[in-house]
Amino acid sequence: MPSSTTSGWSRSRRWVPSISTLGAPDELAAAICFLLSEDAGFITGQTIRVDGGGSVAA
Numbered sequence: 001m002p003s004s005t006t007s008g009w010s011r012s013r014r015w016v017p018s019i020s021t022l023g024a025p026d027e028l029a030a031a032i033c034f035l036l037s038e039d040a041g042f043i044t045g046q047t048i049r050v051d052g053g054g055s056v057a058a
Contacts, residue, residue: 019052 031050034040049055 021052023050023052 028050031048035043035048
């Protein structure tokens with residue numbers, strides 16, 4: 001994503017992630033790959049937020 005698009009998008013957000021950075025597509029992909037793997041076989045019926053802590057109440 002071009003930096004001008006990224007900065008405009010981040011300014012329009014209502015919250016800032018706890019880790020103070022925007023996530024990269026490969027970070028979301030890693031979470032998806034884990035959930036599709038055998039290692040996640042015991043996880044059922046959950047909502048897993050991959051948002052850098054942005055959904056945590058301040």
